[in-house]
Amino acid sequence: MWSEKYRPQNISDMIGNEESRSLIIEWLTKWKKGTKPILLVGPPGIGKTTIAYLIAKQFQYDLIGLNASDVRSKSQINEILLPVLGNVSVMGIPMIFIDEVDGIHGRGDFGGAEALIEILKEPTIPIILAANSDISDKMKNIKKVVKTIFFKPIPPRLLKIHLENIMVKENATLSLGSMIKVIEKSKGDIRSMINLTQSFVTGFDPPVEKSFENINVEDGINAFFKANSIDEARSVLYSIQIDPKSKIDAFYSSILTSNLDNITLAKFLEIISEADMLYGKIMKTQNWRLLRYLNEILIKLYKNDQRMRYSQYSISWPLLNRIRWDGKKIKSVSSIMAKNLHLSSSKFITICFPYMMFCIKNNKLQLDSDDIFYDIFQKEIELIK
Amino acid sequence: MGNRQEDHMLLTGMWVEKYRPSKLSEIVNQTEIISSLESLIKDPTDMPHLMFSGSAGVGKTTTALCISRQILGEYSRDYTLELNASDERGIGMVREKVKKFSRYAGMVDVPFKIIILDEADEMTSDAQTALRRIIEDTAKYCRFILIANNISKIIAPIQSRCATFKFTTIPEEEMINHLETIAKKEKVKADKNGLKAIYDYSEGDLRHAINLMQATASIGEISEVNVKISAGLTKTSDVDDILKMALSGKIIESREKMIELIKVYGMSESDFLKYLNSAVFKINHEKISSILQVIAKYDYRILVGANPEIQLSSLLAELGKLEK
Ligand SMILES: Nc1ncnc2c1ncn2[C@@H]1O[C@H](COP(=O)(O)OP(=O)(O)OP(=O)(O)O)[C@@H](O)[C@H]1O
Ligand SMILES: Nc1ncnc2c1ncn2[C@@H]1O[C@H](COP(=O)(O)OP(=O)(O)OP(=O)(O)O)[C@@H](O)[C@H]1O
Ligand SMILES: [Mg+2]
Ligand SMILES: [Mg+2]
Numbered sequence: 001m002w003s004e005k006y007r008p009q010n011i012s013d014m015i016g017n018e019e020s021r022s023l024i025i026e027w028l029t030k031w032k033k034g035t036k037p038i039l040l041v042g043p044p045g046i047g048k049t050t051i052a053y054l055i056a057k058q059f060q061y062d063l064i065g066l067n068a069s070d071v072r073s074k075s076q077i078n079e080i081l082l083p084v085l086g087n088v089s090v091m092g093i094p095m096i097f098i099d100e101v102d103g104i105h106g107r108g109d110f111g112g113a114e115a116l117i118e119i120l121k122e123p124t125i126p127i128i129l130a131a132n133s134d135i136s137d138k139m140k141n142i143k144k145v146v147k148t149i150f151f152k153p154i155p156p157r158l159l160k161i162h163l164e165n166i167m168v169k170e171n172a173t174l175s176l177g178s179m180i181k182v183i184e185k186s187k188g189d190i191r192s193m194i195n196l197t198q199s200f201v202t203g204f205d206p207p208v209e210k211s212f213e214n215i216n217v218e219d220g221i222n223a224f225f226k227a228n229s230i231d232e233a234r235s236v237l238y239s240i241q242i243d244p245k246s247k248i249d250a251f252y253s254s255i256l257t258s259n260l261d262n263i264t265l266a267k268f269l270e271i272i273s274e275a276d277m278l279y280g281k282i283m284k285t286q287n288w289r290l291l292r293y294l295n296e297i298l299i300k301l302y303k304n305d306q307r308m309r310y311s312q313y314s315i316s317w318p319l320l321n322r323i324r325w326d327g328k329k330i331k332s333v334s335s336i337m338a339k340n341l342h343l344s345s346s347k348f349i350t351i352c353f354p355y356m357m358f359c360i361k362n363n364k365l366q367l368d369s370d371d372i373f374y375d376i377f378q379k380e381i382e383l384i385k
Numbered sequence: 386m387g388n389r390q391e392d393h394m395l396l397t398g399m400w401v402e403k404y405r406p407s408k409l410s411e412i413v414n415q416t417e418i419i420s421s422l423e424s425l426i427k428d429p430t431d432m433p434h435l436m437f438s439g440s441a442g443v444g445k446t447t448t449a450l451c452i453s454r455q456i457l458g459e460y461s462r463d464y465t466l467e468l469n470a471s472d473e474r475g476i477g478m479v480r481e482k483v484k485k486f487s488r489y490a491g492m493v494d495v496p497f498k499i500i501i502l503d504e505a506d507e508m509t510s511d512a513q514t515a516l517r518r519i520i521e522d523t524a525k526y527c528r529f530i531l532i533a534n535n536i537s538k539i540i541a542p543i544q545s546r547c548a549t550f551k552f553t554t555i556p557e558e559e560m561i562n563h564l565e566t567i568a569k570k571e572k573v574k575a576d577k578n579g580l581k582a583i584y585d586y587s588e589g590d591l592r593h594a595i596n597l598m599q600a601t602a603s604i605g606e607i608s609e610v611n612v613k614i615s616a617g618l619t620k621t622s623d624v625d626d627i628l629k630m631a632l633s634g635k636i637i638e639s640r641e642k643m644i645e646l647i648k649v650y651g652m653s654e655s656d657f658l659k660y661l662n663s664a665v666f667k668i669n670h671e672k673i674s675s676i677l678q679v680i681a682k683y684d685y686r687i688l689v690g691a692n693p694e695i696q697l698s699s700l701l702a703e704l705g706k707l708e709k
Contacts, residue, residue, distance in 0.1 A: 252695060262634050266702035273686065273699035280690040314698075319641055319649075327649040334651055335472070340396050342446045343592075344471040344504055346653035350660070351593055353650075354618040355600040356395065364603035365398045384618070 003045075003194045006166055011054045014047050015162050015190070016154040023149050024051060028059055028126060037120050037127035039101070039143065041134045042151025045191030048130040052097045061095035061126065074111035077119070085124050095126045102131040102139055113138050120145045137372055153188020162190065163197060172201045217242060217250045218310045224301075225308035233302040237295050244282070244294055248275050251301060253314035258307050271300050329376040357381050400599045401592055404567050409451045412444050413591070414559050418550045422452065425548070429456045429496045434520065434529040436544065438536035439552030442592030446503055448552075449530045453499045464498040471504040471653055476512035480519055487523040498527045505543075506533035507655060513540045520546060554589030557581075563591065564598055568607060575607035582612040593619075620646060624660040625667060627701070632670065636705040640698050647694070654693040658684050672707055679703050 008014045011021060020040075027038055040048040056063035064084055084094050098116070120127065120142065134143060154162075160183060167174060174182070178200055186193035220240035227233035240247060255268045275297045282290050313320060330349070338348035359365040361381045367374065396402055406412045409419050425432055435452075437445040453465040466486045473479050483500060492498070500523075508516065520529055520543070531547060533539055555563075561580045568575040579601070587594035600615040601607050623646055630639035646652045658680065665676050683700040687693050 248695070252698075256637070256640070256698070262636055262702070262705045265636060266699075266706040269695075269699035269702045273683075273691070273696055276695045277686055277689070277691045280692065284690045315641060315644055319645060322645065323648045327651070330649060331651055337396065338469070338472070339467075341399070341402060342450065342467065342503070344469045344507075344653070345651050346471060346656045347441070349650045350620040350652055350656060352399070352401070352596055354620060355596040355615070356399065358600045358615060358618055359398075359603040360395075362603035364599075365395055367395070 002166065002170075002198045003191045006194060007050055008047075008054065011051060011058060014051065014054075015158045016046065017042075017151050020149050020151055021051060024055060024128075027147070028055055031126050033124055035123065035126075037123050037129060037146045039129040039131065039134070039146040039148045040151055041131050041148055043132060043153055043189060045186075045189035045193075046151050046154055047190070048151055049099055052099075052128045052130060055128075056095050056097070061093050063095050063097055065097045065099065074115035077112055077115040081119055085119065093125070095128070097128045097130070099130050100132075101129045101142065102133050102136060113141070117141060117145055137375075154190055155188070156183050159183045159186065159188070159190065159193055163193065166194065166197070170201070174200060217246070221250055221254050221308075221310040225303070225305050227302065228304065230299070230302050234295070234299055237299060244279055244291060247294070247298070248272060248279060250310065250312075251275075251298060253312060254308060254310045255301075256314040257311040258305075258309055260307060264303075268301055271297060326376060326379065329373065330380075333373050333376065353380075354384075357384060399596075400567060400571070401595045404570075404595065405447055406444075406451065407454065409448065409455060412448060412451070413563050414555050415444055415448070415552055418448070418552065422448070422550070426452060426456055432456075432496075432528060434531070434547040436531045436533070436536070436539070436547035436549045437552060438533050438549065440534060440554055440590065442587075442590035442594075443552045443554055444591070445532045445552050446501070449501045449503075449532060452530065453501070457495050457499065460493070460495050461499075464492070464495050465501065466498070467501045467503065469503045470512075471507040471655070476508065476515045479508075479512070480515065483519055483523060483527075487527050492526070499530060500527050501530045501532070503532045504534070505531045506535050506538035507653075510540055513543055517542050517546070555591050556589075557584050560584050560587070560589070560591060560594060564594060567595065568598065568602075571602065573602045573607060576609075578609040579607035579612050582609045582616075583607070586612070586616045620650065620652060621660045621664075624657065625664045628661060628664045628704070629668065631701040631704040632668075632676075632707065634705045636702050639701050639705075643697055643701060644694065647697075654687060654697065657697070658687075675707055676704060679707070 011025070014021065024038065024040075027035070040052070042048055053063060053065075064080075066080065081096065084096065101116075120129075129142070129146060131139065133139070134148065160179065163174075163179060163183065174197065182193055182196045182200065186196060217240060220236055223236045224233050224240075227236055240250075242250075252269075252272050255265065255272065260268065275294060278290060278294055278297060282288060315323075331345070334345040334349050334353065337352070338345040341348060341352060343352075356365065357377065357380050360367050360377060361384055367377055371377070409423055412419055422435075435449075437448060439445055450465075454461045457464050466482065468479055468482060470479065473482075479502070486500065487498065502516075505513075505516075517540075529547070531539070531543070536544070536549065536551070561577075561584060564580050564583060565575060568580075575598075583594050583597050583601070586597060597612065597615060598607060600618065601611045604614060605611050623642060627639045627642050627646075630642070643657070647654060647657060661680060662677070665673060665680070670676060679700060683696045683703075686696045
């Protein structure tokens with residue numbers, strides 16, 4: 001795996017984020033008991049984990065690494081970390097690195113984050129945290145007790161130099177066009193760039209002209225509904241080579257967003273439903289032989305129809321956003337509340353939650369503005385007619 | 386440091402919790418069941434596994450919690466494991482938690498540990514089969530109390546391992562008496578017509594009734610008018626709307642609303658189908674039996690492992706085609 005092979009061995013070998021890197025070095029050089037821990041925030045694949053390991057190595061600390069799955073509950077945190085914090089002399093000089101701290105949030109166990117914050121408040125050894133995002137409420141609380149250092153996506157110019165270096169070491173070549181494509185696609189994520197390059201170099205030369213053998217979903221779906229005969233449609237269908245689930249989903253979302261009349265819509269969705277059942281059966285029985293019937297179900301969708309257009313999403317943007325943001329918060333509310341009311345989350349949200357919001361709205365139940373759920377409750381109260 | 390999860394302040398203000406009976410003798414209505422259970426737990430070592438069935442909000446979970454408290458006394462918190470099958474994804478989680486719990490060493494002064502598995506009918510039959518084994522493996526130290534709305538969804542081998550009790554819905558008079566007691570304690574005025582209206586909306590579900598009464602109290606006294614204002618807040622009325630929209634041909638709209646319920650609010654697909662079924666009986670539609678057939682068809686598809694979102698979308702589209 002090239003991305004591991006080319007993990008930098010020294011901080012000075014890293015590319016990008018020079019300023020953030022020197023801030024970290026400065027932090028550790030000046031570190032003394034009580035110095036605030038640091039939190040590295042940034043998108044994937046730009047060196048957060050890498051620098052934590054490298055700085056420990058360079059300054060000869062023993063790095064105790066944890067990630068979100070290790071630190072879910074208060075007792076786990078205390079069990080793992082308290083001995084380290086107390087017993088400095090026995091084990092050399094330890095340093096704690098907690099990766100993916102944003103992962104602690106939203107799992108319905110808040111004791112973990114709280115216990116962590118207690119530790120962060122009085123650091124007896126250097127502590128580094130890393131996260132992709134710092135916007136959740138939980139992260140806001142963590143941010144109060146640490147110094148935050150941001151990591152940004154790597155600019156294309158640096159990516160290109162790095163990529164060329166790797167190509168030389170690998171004795172491989174990549175056309176300029178492919179190189180640009182790889183850099184563009186990786187959006188500043190070094191790891192993703194390296195992985196993509198490796199797949200290109202080891203065989204999948206990015207198609208220069210669109211071969212009919214393997215076309216992308218969007219072109220495929222559009223071509224399918226523009227085909228002039230069922231045979232043409234079939235050959236398009238077979239050349240959309242993606243996993244069966246994505247194929248079904250692509251047709252599904254395109255059908256739902258193409259403004260079809262109700263009769264056609266119902267007919268098409270019934271076909272999708274049938275395809276999906278087949279897929280469900282394959283997954284359950286692991287009987288992949290059945291997969292060959294999938295295209296024969298989907299071909300029933302064929303109809304030269306100018307209205308049909310590919311779409312990736314089957315629901316509106318506002319709803320998509322609500323699922324992404326409100327949905328997450330509501331889930332954590334209901335998992336806590338439902339437990340305490342001894343019923344399922346689904347029942348809680350259906351029956352109890354609306355009445356509860358109504359009582360809050362009428363000021364008969366108190367809502368504390370410190371409450372972790374304050375924002376989402378306010379929003380839900382406004383939604384009551 | 387106070388544990389937020391344990392005592393979220395909103396919950397202490399909820400009347401359903403405040404007035405949840407803590408002793409078997411306080412439970413309303415289920416007299417025969419209660420007296421039989423009371424004699425069963427006199428000598429707990431002989432107590433079989435128990436299974437409670439019956440509709441929502443009639444005291445099943447409450448009874449289970451009372452039993453645990455009465456048998457285990459001050460240890461009931463430590464030696465009771467409460468799981469909700471509709472929240473725990475698959476048997477794996479259940480197995481792991483049960484295993485861990487049953488291993489938990491050193492039992493003092495208690496005859497066994499108690500595992501309350503709520504909404505057990507939400508488990509697939511595969512999962513139930515696995516559960517059968519778990520019940521056996523842990524029988525030495527644990528008693529199970531299984532709870533289900535619909536006992537016919539519980540496989541026979543599990544039923545046969547339990548003493549089964551069927552809870553009935555709370556009759557009008559008993560419910561109104563109970564609501565009156567609560568109203569008195571909360572110092573809210575309640576008149577007969579208001580309480581009767583609550584009973585009608587609740588369909589014998591005491592949890593729903595108490596919630597509705599609390600919501601009504603937040604705008605004034607418990608009168609028929611005020612009850613009407615507060616009723617219809619629950620998300621079951623959203624399901625009613627979804628059905629109406631679909632039947633009138635607004636497929637895309639009804640689908641977005643269905644997805645909102647499931648993906649934003651977390652209503653389970655099986656609850657959605659359950660409420661959809663009861664919504665059918667609330668409307669006046671000449672094709673009732675075709676509607677029910679369509680619902681049954683997709684319910685089955687989901688049951689055998691198809692993708693719920695796709696299937697429910699197709700369901701709504703098919704309903705949209707019915708009228709005309
Ligand atoms: N600054 C960098 N210089 C050179 N290579 C890098 C750099 N950052 C990342 N890489 C490459 O990407 C791989 C992954 O980096 P790393 O594990 O540090 O990412 P990360 O920022 O912690 O990402 P995530 O947020 O996904 O955990 C490394 O093995 C290395 O190949
Ligand atoms: N028989 C009863 N006697 C007194 N209170 C009851 C009774 N049944 C329900 N309640 C009230 O309703 C609330 C919910 O009851 P419980 O949790 O026992 O319902 P359930 O039968 O388990 O319902 P579900 O099937 O929805 O889980 C209780 O907190 C209590 O306030
Ligand atoms: Mg990392
Ligand atoms: Mg219950």
